[in-house]
Amino acid sequence: xxKVKKVRNREIRISDLALELGLTKGTISRALNxxxxxxxxxxxxxxxxANKYGYVPSTPARRLALGLSETIGIVLPKISSQPVNxxxxxxxxxxxxxxxxxxxxxxxxxxxxxxxxxxxxQRLVKSRKVDGFIIFRTLKKDKRVDYxxxxxxxxxxxxxxxxxxxxxxxxxxxxxxxxxxTSHLIKMGHKRISxxxxxxEFFSAQFRIQGFRKMIGKSNLEKKHCVEMPGDLSGKxxxxxxxKLLEQKFPPTAILCSNDATALGVxxxxxxxxxxxxxxLSVLGYDGIALGGYMDPPLSTLSFSIEECGREVVxxxxxxxxxxxxxxxxxxxxxxxxxxxxxxxxx
Amino acid sequence: xxKVKKVRNREIRISDLALELGLTKGTISRALNxxxxxxxxxxxxxxxxANKYGYVPSTPARRLALGLSETIGIVLPKISSQPVNxxxxxxxxxxxxxxxxxxxxxxxxxxxxxxxxxxxxQRLVKSRKVDGFIIFRTLKKDKRVDYxxxxxxxxxxxxxxxxxxxxxxxxxxxxxxxxxxTSHLIKMGHKRISxxxxxxEFFSAQFRIQGFRKMIGKSNLEKKHCVEMPGDLSGKxxxxxxxKLLEQKFPPTAILCSNDATALGVxxxxxxxxxxxxxxLSVLGYDGIALGGYMDPPLSTLSFSIEECGREVVxxxxxxxxxxxxxxxxxxxxxxxxxxxxxxxxx
DNA sequence: TTGTAGGCGTTATCAG
DNA sequence: CTGATAACGCCTACAA
Numbered sequence: 001x002x003k004v005k006k007v008r009n010r011e012i013r014i015s016d017l018a019l020e021l022g023l024t025k026g027t028i029s030r031a032l033n034x035x036x037x038x039x040x041x042x043x044x045x046x047x048x049x050a051n052k053y054g055y056v057p058s059t060p061a062r063r064l065a066l067g068l069s070e071t072i073g074i075v076l077p078k079i080s081s082q083p084v085n086x087x088x089x090x091x092x093x094x095x096x097x098x099x100x101x102x103x104x105x106x107x108x109x110x111x112x113x114x115x116x117x118x119x120x121x122q123r124l125v126k127s128r129k130v131d132g133f134i135i136f137r138t139l140k141k142d143k144r145v146d147y148x149x150x151x152x153x154x155x156x157x158x159x160x161x162x163x164x165x166x167x168x169x170x171x172x173x174x175x176x177x178x179x180x181x182t183s184h185l186i187k188m189g190h191k192r193i194s195x196x197x198x199x200x201e202f203f204s205a206q207f208r209i210q211g212f213r214k215m216i217g218k219s220n221l222e223k224k225h226c227v228e229m230p231g232d233l234s235g236k237x238x239x240x241x242x243x244k245l246l247e248q249k250f251p252p253t254a255i256l257c258s259n260d261a262t263a264l265g266v267x268x269x270x271x272x273x274x275x276x277x278x279x280x281l282s283v284l285g286y287d288g289i290a291l292g293g294y295m296d297p298p299l300s301t302l303s304f305s306i307e308e309c310g311r312e313v314v315x316x317x318x319x320x321x322x323x324x325x326x327x328x329x330x331x332x333x334x335x336x337x338x339x340x341x342x343x344x345x346x347x
Numbered sequence: 348x349x350k351v352k353k354v355r356n357r358e359i360r361i362s363d364l365a366l367e368l369g370l371t372k373g374t375i376s377r378a379l380n381x382x383x384x385x386x387x388x389x390x391x392x393x394x395x396x397a398n399k400y401g402y403v404p405s406t407p408a409r410r411l412a413l414g415l416s417e418t419i420g421i422v423l424p425k426i427s428s429q430p431v432n433x434x435x436x437x438x439x440x441x442x443x444x445x446x447x448x449x450x451x452x453x454x455x456x457x458x459x460x461x462x463x464x465x466x467x468x469q470r471l472v473k474s475r476k477v478d479g480f481i482i483f484r485t486l487k488k489d490k491r492v493d494y495x496x497x498x499x500x501x502x503x504x505x506x507x508x509x510x511x512x513x514x515x516x517x518x519x520x521x522x523x524x525x526x527x528x529t530s531h532l533i534k535m536g537h538k539r540i541s542x543x544x545x546x547x548e549f550f551s552a553q554f555r556i557q558g559f560r561k562m563i564g565k566s567n568l569e570k571k572h573c574v575e576m577p578g579d580l581s582g583k584x585x586x587x588x589x590x591k592l593l594e595q596k597f598p599p600t601a602i603l604c605s606n607d608a609t610a611l612g613v614x615x616x617x618x619x620x621x622x623x624x625x626x627x628l629s630v631l632g633y634d635g636i637a638l639g640g641y642m643d644p645p646l647s648t649l650s651f652s653i654e655e656c657g658r659e660v661v662x663x664x665x666x667x668x669x670x671x672x673x674x675x676x677x678x679x680x681x682x683x684x685x686x687x688x689x690x691x692x693x694x
Numbered sequence: 695t696t697g698t699a700g701g702c703g704t705t706a707t708c709a710g
Numbered sequence: 711c712t713g714a715t716a717a718c719g720c721c722t723a724c725a726a
Contacts, residue, residue, distance in 0.1 A: 011473060013719060024697050029721055039695060056473035060410035061719035064702050069407060071454075076440055089436035093423055097457035105476065107418075108453045110444035126358060126403035129452065235641055264641040271643060294582055294611035296618060296643045360703060371713050376705055384711060408703030411718045 012053045021049055032057070071105045072317065073130035077115030077137070086289050087306060091158075094310025095134060102318050104131075118147040125153055132317050134158065138169075140203040154324065156317040158309055159204050168316040169330045170309065174204050174286075177302045177335040178211030181256055181284050184337060186215065189346035190254040190282065192225040196241045196266065198233045198258030208258050208286070225250055231262050238265025246273050246281075253281060253346045260285035260292050260301055267295065267342065278344035288338060297341030304335040359400045368396055379404070418452045419664065420477035424462030424484070433636050434653060438505075441657025442481060449665050451478075465494040472500055479664050481505065485516075487550040501671065503664040505656055506551050515663040516677045517656065521551050521633075524649045524682040525558030528603055528631050531684060533562065536693040537601040537629065539572040543588045543613065545580045545605030555605050555633070572597055578609050585612025593620050593628075600628060600693045607632035607639050607648055614642065614689065625691035635685060644688030651682040 018025045023042070031038045031046035049055070063069055074095065076088060096106040107130055109120050115137065121144055124130050131154065135144055138159035145163055148155045156168040178195075185193050195212045198205035209228065216226045227248075229241040238257060242265060245252055257263040263285030267277060275281045277297055285292060288303020312331055319326070365372045370389070378385045378393035396402070410416050421442065423435060443453040454477055456467050462484065468491055471477050478501065482491055485506035492510055495502045503515040525542075532540050542559045545552035556575065563573045574595075576588040585604060589612060592599055604610040610632030614624060622628045624644055632639060635650020659678050666673070 011475065014721095015719075025720075026698075026722075027696055030696090033721080035722095037695060042695080054473060056470070057721095058411075058719050059474045059476045060407055060414075060416060061702090062721080063407040064405075064411045064704085065719080065721045067407075067702070076443065078440065078444060086433050086436065089433065089439075092436075092439065092455060093425065093457060096423065096455045097425060097459065100457055100459075106455045108439060108443045108455050110440060110447055112444065112447075123403070126401060127406045128358065129406045235637075264638065268641050268643070290582075291611065291638050294615050294642070296615070361705095362703075372704075373706080373714080374712055377712090380705080386711060389711080404705095405703050408718090409705075411702085411720085412704040412706080414718070 011058070012055045014055070014057065017046070017049055017053065017055050020053070021045060069129055069131050070103060071107050071130045072099055072132050072134060072314075073107045073109060073121075073124050074134045074136075075109045075111050075120050075124075078110050078112055086291070087287065090306040091136065091310055094307045095314055098311050098314035099318075102314070104318070116143055118143050121147055125151060132156070132321055134313055134317060138203050139201055140206070142203075154317065154320050156313050156320065158313050159202075160207075161203060164330070166328065168320055168328050170312040170316060171204070171330075171332055172304050172309070173332050173334050174207035175211040175214070177286065177337075178208045178256065179215050180211075180337055181286075181302055182212050182215035184339075185254045185256070185282060185284070185343070186219050186221070188254075188282070188344065190252075191221055191346065192250060192252040193221065193254045193256065194227045194229060194245050194252035195256045196229045196231040196238060196245075196258060196262050198231055198262070199237075200230070202233075205258055212256060225252070227252065231258055233259050233261060235261045235265035235268070238262035239269045240265075242266040242269035243273075246270060246275065251275075251281075254343070255281065255283050257283065257285050260287040260289045260299060263292075263299055263301070263342070264295065267299070277342055279347070282343035282346075284343055286335070288335075293340060295342070300337075300339045300341060300343040302335040303338045304333060308333060358405070359402045361402070361404065364393070364396055364400065364402050367400070368392060416476055416478050417450060418454050418477045419446055419479050419481060419661075420454045420456060420468075420471050421481045421483075422456045422458050422462075422467050422471075425457050425459055433638070434634065437653040438483065438657055441654045442661055445658050445661035446665075449661070451665070463490055465490050468494055472498060479503070479668055481660055481664060485550055486548055487553070501664065501667050503660050503667065505660050506549075507554075508550060511677070513675065515667055515675050517659040517663060518551070518677075518679055519651050519656070520679045520681050521554035522558040522561070524633065524684075525555045525603065526562050527558075527684055528633075528649055529559050529562035531686075532601045532603070532629060532631070532690070533566050533568070535601075535629070535691065537599075538568055538693065539597060539599040540568065540601045540603065541574045541576060541592050541599035542603045543576045543578040543585060543592075543605060543609050545578055545609070546584075547577075549580075552605060559603060572599070574599065578605055580606050580608060582608045582612035582615070585609035586616045587612075589613040589616035590620075593617060593622065598622075598628075601690070602628065602630050604630065604632050607634040607636045607646060610639075610646055610648070610689070611642065614646070624689055626694070629690035629693070631690055633682070635682075640687060642689070647684075647686045647688060647690040649682040650685045651680060655680060 014025050018028050031043045099106050133155035136158040138157045138161045140162045142161045145161050160171050231237040231241050263283050270281050285299050285301040288301050292299035361372050361375050365375050378390045446453050480502040483505040485504045485508045487509045489508045492508050507518050578584040578588050610630050617628050632646050632648040635648050639646035
């Protein structure tokens, strides 16, 4: 056992403060925690002394006594070196910042294997390291959700699941977004519009394709020219799909992508194959990553506020912790069509 | 006080296990923590029972008893919505994953105001929430470093500071990287090479410019045509600098940028001004962000492994915690010139 | 309004 | 090799 040696803190403890003020620990604790049955005078003395000596309660002790960790966990997939992950960074930033407002901390854990394994969640639950979880990139049948529900452990998801009525969740309306994008392209005169999906394991991918299908269905375009291709939310996936789509006899004049990374891959291949963008081919992404604006041409996309996602998710979870019995809540936000240059009229 | 109500865990405790096995808590604890003075037989019984009942020690209790949090803190700047932040995401991923190997957790905190304020560090230290810190984006005179040193609190930096001999640190050799990049451009026949900096508050920015200056100095290029421009590590900063540089009478034929985001801004403006890349202008970035490969042309850059950065930083810190008295260590890694298409010969 | 005492679940020390 | 017993530092009934 070469454990790290404990270095006893020279930090001031509640007993020091008690001694100093000639009060007892209990009184100090109550004074500081806003109990009403404390004389104003004592409370002030205590607070003043606490400030003077820089007293801050020991979190571990507090947590043990309270039986709470005041910490929320999030588990990141280990391999996320996709361009997508500008999302993760902003999401964490927002979550952390919003949790801090409520006095909660954010514990970031990494999943070594499959991103959807429950094992890290189990360990975190069993070791009482967190009071709740934020789960993102949900699957329709999500084992993580199943596990936490079975344990009756608080969590919120960013993204819907099959058990939507049994937990709090927040999501972007991907269906509506792609309806809007599709009808925009139709309006621009495109007759052959294709769609590249996002790996059907992600539940959200289904909503996006639904939006596409719905508007294509309503239109009078020739369905056989409106192809759906599988993708995987990566640039590479976009490249592969683009090859297949653009080397057809009647290639699409517009491609709708399930995310920006995919769109970048599509644009890359399209250029290699001699398509001009947007003259010969319109490309639309989804996510609104900042770098899209630096592409040539700047990527048109459906964007939404990641800060908002983080904030909403945190609010839902904190409310759940405060009132565990309340009915589950959900919220949907909308993406905005942001036309920057990679789309245009069909000539 | 509308505190979250404590829901006493039905999780199994050490006392349950002790009762079940007819042993005492102490014995269970020692058996599970690998003490030698336990009979093989008992140890096995204990371990087996622990597995059977899914016993995991309560972290809060353990932390209180040990006087350790087994948690490392990192403070993110609130506003980091620059393209740079793909870095943050990968960095956190790597740090978290490597910490987990050592049984440590990662606590992510957000700085509401100035990214270099010490206040969040103070709170985290005083509340004993963390045992150490990882600091990145260091300044030459860094208040965070000053504070932690004054408290004798363990930390490691990614990036150098003025007090380099007083703490552990890891860094990329930016000077060497820019020497290499500069001489590459000289070799390619460029006579007018410019440099866009990265906000001189960052210590690392100074090393980069030094590398540039050194090689320009050694060369026989006309110095007045090798301009240095200030930047801020953002795409916008690159755009502004590019305007100034490219609208000169004798614009540079190559621009070296302090990071990839800056380079993207430069390329954008260069194209707008009618420069072909790389025929009329070579552009080199630094960071090696994945999206660079999807630019048109793909961005040439100096890249390094963020995974490695995280790993090295974690190793340094864990060693520090294990052996607080050991002399400080540091490590430097090198960036690799990755030529992808945005640079070429000067014709 | 304040003090007392016990508990939170571990780990560590010291006998036996 | 194992069992008591005492921390760890805070919170909270209950008593005064």
